[in-house]
Amino acid sequence: MKAKIYVTLKQGILDPQGKAIEHALGSLGFNNVGHVRVGKYMEVEVNETDKTKADVTVKAMCEKLLANTIVEEYRYELQ
Amino acid sequence: MKIGVIVFPGSNCDDDCRHIFKDVLGQSVEMIWHKETSLAGLDVIVLPGGFSYGDYLRTGAIAKFSPVMGLVKEFAKVGGMVLGVCNGFQILLEAGMLPGAMLRNKSLHFICKDLPVKVENAATAFTSACQPGQVLTLPIAHADGNYYADPVTLAAMQANAQIVLRYCTPEGKVMPEANPNGSLGNIAGIINAAGNVLGMMPHPERCAETVLGNDDGKLIFRSMLESLRQSKKPLQMAPV
Numbered sequence: 578m579k580a581k582i583y584v585t586l587k588q589g590i591l592d593p594q595g596k597a598i599e600h601a602l603g604s605l606g607f608n609n610v611g612h613v614r615v616g617k618y619m620e621v622e623v624n625e626t627d628k629t630k631a632d633v634t635v636k637a638m639c640e641k642l643l644a645n646t647i648v649e650e651y652r653y654e655l656q
Numbered sequence: 657m658k659i660g661v662i663v664f665p666g667s668n669c670d671d672d673c674r675h676i677f678k679d680v681l682g683q684s685v686e687m688i689w690h691k692e693t694s695l696a697g698l699d700v701i702v703l704p705g706g707f708s709y710g711d712y713l714r715t716g717a718i719a720k721f722s723p724v725m726g727l728v729k730e731f732a733k734v735g736g737m738v739l740g741v742c743n744g745f746q747i748l749l750e751a752g753m754l755p756g757a758m759l760r761n762k763s764l765h766f767i768c769k770d771l772p773v774k775v776e777n778a779a780t781a782f783t784s785a786c787q788p789g790q791v792l793t794l795p796i797a798h799a800d801g802n803y804y805a806d807p808v809t810l811a812a813m814q815a816n817a818q819i820v821l822r823y824c825t826p827e828g829k830v831m832p833e834a835n836p837n838g839s840l841g842n843i844a845g846i847i848n849a850a851g852n853v854l855g856m857m858p859h860p861e862r863c864a865e866t867v868l869g870n871d872d873g874k875l876i877f878r879s880m881l882e883s884l885r886q887s888k889k890p891l892q893m894a895p896v
Contacts (some may be wrong), residue, residue: 584761589806591838593764617713642721643752645714647757648804 762838
């Protein structure tokens with residue numbers, strides 16, 4: 578099973594990279610661009626066929642390592 | 657005193673720390689590889705600056721799982737003195753030994769320069785040789801020094817005087833113009849509630865001898881050694 582994991586800064590936490598990209602898009606003429614948030618995307622293969630078990634494992638790895646939940650939030654899809 | 661300097665893969669200020677404690681301050685120093693399984697006999701643990709594990713994922717995120725970090729936590733729990741500088745500070749945050757987290761510098765730049773830093777709390781074991789409110793000149797060198805803590809945590813830290821160092825103007829004014837990296841409240845260094853674990857982004861080991869043109873950093877190390885001399889209680893490490 579493969580986990581597609583997205584880690585982003587929480588709403589309200591300043592995202593300097595997102596701001597820089599937002600400004601760059603604006604200066605390129607994309608005037609309809611709102612806020613931009615930059616995050617991380619990870620694909621993790623989990624040797625597990627049971628989706629419930631894989632879910633427990635992936636949640637634990639997000640909490641322990643992949644996200645710093647003081648400033649980041651995460652979500653994932655299992656396939 | 658016996659000082660232990662932890663060496664992670666990617667640490668690069670470890671030898672500077674050894675040099676200051678050993679050659680400048682005349683202490684016994686042991687370099688401790690991150691796979692070490694004992695910290696017996698040490699009075700101080702230093703987590704040096706650098707790029708542990710290449711800063712992959714987040715600064716300090718992987719180093720916190722190094723085998724030696726369990727021992728460092730135990731060492732701190734029984735009152736052992738722990739200093740984390742730059743990447744060492746980031747590791748202490750990731751390991752939960754200090755509150756808060758580090759974000760990318762607001763400017764997105766790696767900033768390497770000497771800056772005025774105000775001693776907000778001179779009553780700690782790491783700053784007792786400083787005058788209250790003294791302005792030190794200390795170099796920073798980081799890309800992720802933008803300190804963040806949620807409002808509740810910050811209020812508790814303020815109430816406990818845990819904010820030890822803040823970036824300031826040369827006159828000692830703490831204001832947004834003197835903030836190099838976007839750090840909350842200009843925070844440059846904090847201490848834990850128990851007062852034995854300090855994390856700081858500036859590098860005192862890079863300015864602790866007159867030959868370098870600045871020895872302000874020496875005040876931090878002198879404070880630590882003096883505090884150790886005054887504390888009579890030997891550390892009781894749990895057997896591993």
